[in-house]
Amino acid sequence: MENNSALLASQAERITPLRAQVLTVLACIGTTALATPLLGYLDLANIVMLFLLTVLLVAVKLGRNAAIVASVLSVLLFDIFFVPPRFSLAVSNIQYLVTFAVMLVTALITAHLAAGLRQRAEESQRREQQTQALYQLARQLAGTLTIEQVGEIVQAFLAQQLAAQSAILLPDERAPALQAIALPDTLLIESHLAQVALTSGQLVRSDEIASLGYAPLYLPLRASMRIRGVLAVRFAETSPEPSAETTSLLEALASLIAVAVERLHYVDVAQASEVRMLTERLRSSILSALSHDLRTPLTALVGLADSLFLVKPVLPPTALETAQALHEQAERLAGLVGNLLDMARLNAGQVTLRREWQPLEEVVGASIKLLGSALAGHPLKVDLARDLPLLEFDAVLIERVLCNLLENAAKYAPSGSTIDLQAQVRGEAVEIGILDRGPGFPAQQRDELFEMFVRGASESGKPGTGLGLAICKAIVEAHGGRIAAENRPDGGACVSFTLPRGIPPIVEEELP
Known part of the structure; x- marks a missing residue:
């Protein structure tokens, strides 16, 4: 993915509009130089074919604008160097005007078709590269363990593919504002637009605030259950206006992020549930063990407290009051232990109802x-x-x-x-x-x-x-x-x- 992006960038830098025009002029001059020695051996119609071939090659390699220039320039060079009287724009035979017209129209149509095919081929290649990039991104997101990792991966993807900054905004149950994940220092968030995107579930865009450093584009992260957050995007100042293709790419990216965020959410829920289950199981085991171990000595303690009232001779009133207090506290403690044991049994599902x-x-x-x-x-x-x-x-x-x-x-x-x-x-x-x-x-x-x-x-x-x-x-x-x-x-x-x-x-x- 990185090699393909680097190749496209190098091609874009190598073939600038000015350079394309220069190459077009050189190609037409070269065709003229090649065809001039053949003037005595080839008919003018065959020489026209050479210029049309040049226009076709220019259209395929350099695009539609260069092909239009090549079409007009080919007609002029053909008129000047090959149509009598030579080395002038004058035409001795009116039939050559028809030749010029047919040559120009044919060259323009050829240029249009060839440039269209070239453009569609480039678009197909670009879509293939974007699909491959999204596939690689989905694999990376599937292996993330924290939401911070998701934010870092998305930032690297957008910086590489679209030269854009981004941040993931997630709702926080403890605060009304959205919480930003992996927010760059140079990116500002317009909280109102982000909240509108979260509540409406629609893309929100405001180009007026882009010049102030704010993210102008906010995409909702729609998952299967609900909207999980918002993706804020800001393009570089030198970037062109985002096209429909770019918007589609961002929407696909938002879907992948939403799936990753929802997966992490349910992982947290599952882990919390498992911890609660283990905690309850451990607590029930401890309660059951303590209850069984304490019940026998408590029962004996209650019996011993009762036996003090049967001692002969009768104990003094102060000792009897102490025995009575001991009996009451022992019974209360026995009741607490019974409650613990009952709770442990109920939680363990070991109680059979006798309906x-x-x-x-x-x-x-x-x-x-x-x-x-x-x-x-x-x-x-x-x-x-x-x-x-x-x-x-x-x-x-x-x-x-x-x-x-x-x-x-x-x-x-x-x-x-x-x-x-x-x-x-x-x-x-x-x-x-x-x-x-x-x-x-x-x-x-x-x-x-x-x-x-x-x-x-x-x-x-x-x-x-x-x-x-x-x-x-x-x-x-x-x-x-x-x-x-x-x-x-x-x-x-x-x-x-x-x-x-x-x-x-x-x-x-x-x-x-």
């Missing part, structure tokens, strides 16, 4: 009874719709969800405030909601509350590890439902989840 068709009321009652003293300071208002159907779910796991949500509501709601538990049919699902009068959820963290170890800023003073809502989400999604958290308009928080209705079995009435 059974059953009424929701039984699980709600069992959850309230299980919490016991945790709800002592909060009146609980239960509102279950009368038309609730039988649902297919794992009673133990859904009971765990209700206990976690009710315990959270009691933990963060003001003492004495009412907690509402509601259930109603919503289309093809049953929605269960827990509502309280607490401080609510931080708006900026509402979507992150169901991730592991994530807790709102307002919860920092309360004990916990941030696993309760994550466990609830895993259980609900395993049942095919959804869970969401929002703030109530009149104050407080609401956590609701859904369970699919399904098609319950037909229950036959017992005969009396």
